[in-house]
Amino acid sequence: MKCVVHGKKVKVTDDLKQYVEKKLSKLDKYFENSDEYQAEVVIRAVSPEQKVEVTIPIKRIILRAEESNKDPFAAIDLVSDKLERQIRKNKTRMNKKGNKEKVVGLITNFETEKEEGDKSKIVKRKEIELKPMSEEEAILQMNLIDHEFFIFRNAKSGDIETVYKRSDGNYGLIKEK
Missing domain, CATH: 3.30.160.100 (Ribosome hibernation promotion factor-like)
Known part of the structure; x- marks a missing residue:
């Protein structure tokens, strides 16, 4: 490598x-x-x-x-x-054989650092390319990169969605109405 x-x-x-x-x-x-x-x-x-x-x-x-x-x-x-x-x-x-879609999503990595005082600002911006994938693949990807959330394009609906880790250990899904 x-x-x-x-x-x-x-x-x-x-x-x-x-x-x-x-x-x-x-x-x-x-x-x-x-x-x-x-x-x-x-x-x-x-x-x-x-x-x-x-x-x-x-x-x-x-x-x-x-x-x-x-x-x-x-x-x-x-x-x-x-x-x-x-x-x-x-x-x-x-290595799942049933996985026909490419799971190549780029995750946003927001690193915010507190400035002196109480002012917060955006310290990093990242452009992402969303590839179609299933909800299960998005959760796998999120866990592999050890993030709290992952933005992806749903392969079935074509919608942009976000999966996230909940405090109870389960996952949540956010999508546009």
Whole structure:
């Protein structure tokens, strides 16, 4: 698997880059043609810790994990383990033969940070491409990238809908009237 490592307010050393490549190469065993895939790794300083985010778009889904730790190497270990658990946990659903639609949705990732005082503002904007998928596939995608919600185009109706995690452990669905 190819790895692209970016640093935000952090200098990415060769040792750090090699460590990322070594840890993520352990995921290659789960993919037939691992050379076709590229892991996008962002390491950023979030005082006092280092936050590591890994996104791996594969044929039908997007794998995503993030972890923070004072030591960036420890955060990389945690992210690698988290991705491996996601793959093992969802392996059956990811390889489901009845899944004829491509599950390639891009999720919105809103990171809002409180400014000093009580003023909040939009600090990140993201454009997304919505691909048709079932509600079940949208829930799987949301869980794989570890988000609280996921926006998608319903394959049956063509409507834009949002699935979200409820506090009772179930899921909700929001759609336009």
